[in-house]
Amino acid sequence: MKIFNSYTNSLETFVPYHEGQVSMYVCGPTVYNYIHIGNARPVVFFDVVRRYFEAIGFTVKFVSNFTDVDDKIIQKAISEGVSELDVSNRFIAAFLADVEKLGSKTDYIKPRVTEYMPQIIAYIQEMVNKGFAYIVDGDVFFSVDKIPEYGKLSNRKLDDLLSGSRIEVNDKKKNPLDFVLWKRTVEGVHWNSPFSVGRPGWHTECVTMIDDIFSEEIDIHGGGIDIMFPHHENEIAQSLACKGHRCANIWMHNGRLNLEGEKMSKSEGNVVWVKDLSVDPMAFRMFLLSTHYRAPIAYSQDSLDSYVNEWQRLKKSVIGIFVTLDYNSVYHINCEITDPDITAIISAFTESMENDFNTANALTAVNQALKIINNLMRQKTDYERMNQILKAMNYMLMILGLSIDQVPLTANDKDLLARWEAARKAKDFQLADVLRNELAHKNLV
RNA sequence: GGACCCAUAGCCAAGAGGAAAGGCAAGGGACUGCAACUCCCUGAUCGUUGGUUCGAAUCCGACUGGGUCCUCCA
Numbered sequence: 001m002k003i004f005n006s007y008t009n010s011l012e013t014f015v016p017y018h019e020g021q022v023s024m025y026v027c028g029p030t031v032y033n034y035i036h037i038g039n040a041r042p043v044v045f046f047d048v049v050r051r052y053f054e055a056i057g058f059t060v061k062f063v064s065n066f067t068d069v070d071d072k073i074i075q076k077a078i079s080e081g082v083s084e085l086d087v088s089n090r091f092i093a094a095f096l097a098d099v100e101k102l103g104s105k106t107d108y109i110k111p112r113v114t115e116y117m118p119q120i121i122a123y124i125q126e127m128v129n130k131g132f133a134y135i136v137d138g139d140v141f142f143s144v145d146k147i148p149e150y151g152k153l154s155n156r157k158l159d160d161l162l163s164g165s166r167i168e169v170n171d172k173k174k175n176p177l178d179f180v181l182w183k184r185t186v187e188g189v190h191w192n193s194p195f196s197v198g199r200p201g202w203h204t205e206c207v208t209m210i211d212d213i214f215s216e217e218i219d220i221h222g223g224g225i226d227i228m229f230p231h232h233e234n235e236i237a238q239s240l241a242c243k244g245h246r247c248a249n250i251w252m253h254n255g256r257l258n259l260e261g262e263k264m265s266k267s268e269g270n271v272v273w274v275k276d277l278s279v280d281p282m283a284f285r286m287f288l289l290s291t292h293y294r295a296p297i298a299y300s301q302d303s304l305d306s307y308v309n310e311w312q313r314l315k316k317s318v319i320g321i322f323v324t325l326d327y328n329s330v331y332h333i334n335c336e337i338t339d340p341d342i343t344a345i346i347s348a349f350t351e352s353m354e355n356d357f358n359t360a361n362a363l364t365a366v367n368q369a370l371k372i373i374n375n376l377m378r379q380k381t382d383y384e385r386m387n388q389i390l391k392a393m394n395y396m397l398m399i400l401g402l403s404i405d406q407v408p409l410t411a412n413d414k415d416l417l418a419r420w421e422a423a424r425k426a427k428d429f430q431l432a433d434v435l436r437n438e439l440a441h442k443n444l445v
Numbered sequence: 446g447g448a449c450c451c452a453u454a455g456c457c458a459a460g461a462g463g464a465a466a467g468g469c470a471a472g473g474g475a476c477u478g479c480a481a482c483u484c485c486c487u488g489a490u491c492g493u494u495g496g497u498u499c500g501a502a503u504c505c506g507a508c509u510g511g512g513u514c515c516u517c518c519a
Contacts, residue, residue, distance in 0.1 A: 043519085
């Protein structure tokens with residue numbers, strides 16, 4: 001298994017710290033609003049990573065946080081006259097609904113910043129004690145000069161960063177690149193700490209939760225490429241300071257999704273919300289997976305629409321072959337896949353996934369399987385092969401999170417199918433059309 | 446201003462030194478009671494331009510055109 005590691009900027013062979021186990025953490029949402037389709041990309045992609053590891057036999061400990069302490073949450077709470085908890089609870093629920101809608105698993109570990117305040121304060125204290133952080137008027141800053149390799153992840157030099165013209169001036173900082181660990185404030189939700197009354201900066205939460213939950217360097221840390229700097233860079237710096245390791249062995253970053261060439265962001269106002277998706281969410285998921293995760297995607301309604309067709313085609317054929325097998329009472333979920341064409345497809349699929357999760361090529365294998373299904377469905381006689389290809393197809397779709405429901409036929413369904421078949425045989429096309437409509441309504445034809 | 450990435454058929458998109466995957470759309474044909482579905486067939490010297498090489502979409506340079514980060518953003 002090869003994975004591109006942003007930290008070393010190279011494709012690496014994945015070797016887990018503990019055999020048969022994968023520990024992974026993905027930066028989660030700041031819960032002050034709904035998520036847009038760009039936010040959906042890591043939600044879908046890292047779910048596929050998890051599913052693949054699980055499919056090939058790994059036990060995956062998957063953690064993704066909720067940032068529920070943030071300026072925007074406080075502002076929203078103030079403007080709505082409710083508590084921060086009200087705001088975050090509302091958008092956590094909305095987020096999980098969207099995740100489910102996108103076909104990603106929701107049964108992962110979901111720590112919240114507000115539940116980790118003692119650990120966060122202790123982590124900051126440790127950085128102060130070890131001389132990596134300093135306190136000025138109750139604010140705590142991390143001193144990036146203390147970390148020689150600062151900038152390695154995002155491939156930046158401190159000098160280049162300093163020459164950027166937009167770094168804000170802050171007299172309290174020793175180095176303009178130093179970042180805030182703790183901010184003294186009584187506005188909004190705040191906590192007591194040895195430094196002052198205030199709240200933590202946003203870079204410490206992830207690294208604290210990772211340390212608390214895993215107690216060691218993890219296998220994979222994921223997130224969007226746009227938070228590689230400074231967020232992930234800062235996580236590494238803090239982890240090196242406190243724990244002496246880089247927080248994660250492999251750093252994975254998904255590319256951006258841009259709206260018709262333009263950057264989509266809440267502050268720009270050009271946003272498509274996941275909750276408002278106008279197409280089948282599975283078609284959207286397919287659209288996301290049809291481009292390699294590290295490449296940017298230019299979203300447009302047109303490019304999305306072609307996947308609507310593709311998804312419908314796939315769904316119809318998979319349901320069709322299942323119905324045919326079940327109707328003829330020859331469906332064998334545990335059949336053994338021996339057909340060389342079918343094993344070749346699974347091999348191609350696996351090879352693609354093993355090559356840095358190349359889901360675009362994995363979908364090509366799905367299309368090959370679809371072609372075989374459609375060919376078999378013209379004859380509807382080779383039940384053995386039909387069972388094998390359906391099993392292979394379901395395996396691939398399960399990993400991609402594009403599962404298609406295959407509900408066993410009821411006696412009534414079977415009766416309907418039998419009567420339709422009989423009507424056509426008897427050339428009673430009027431009755432046949434009525435029955436066909438009924439079957440179509442039930443998605444059985 | 447600084448750092449970096451990308452450019453493959455009408456559209457989307459793999460491939461990363463040795464014969465241009467796949468999908469959508471389009472056209473032709475087959476199948477069909479009708480329709481849909483489905484099946485078969487049809488398409489690219491890989492932005493332009495120099496170079497390196499026996500050989501370049503793949504490596505290097507220049508140019509053009511997009512985009513990202515340096516600032517809250519996934």
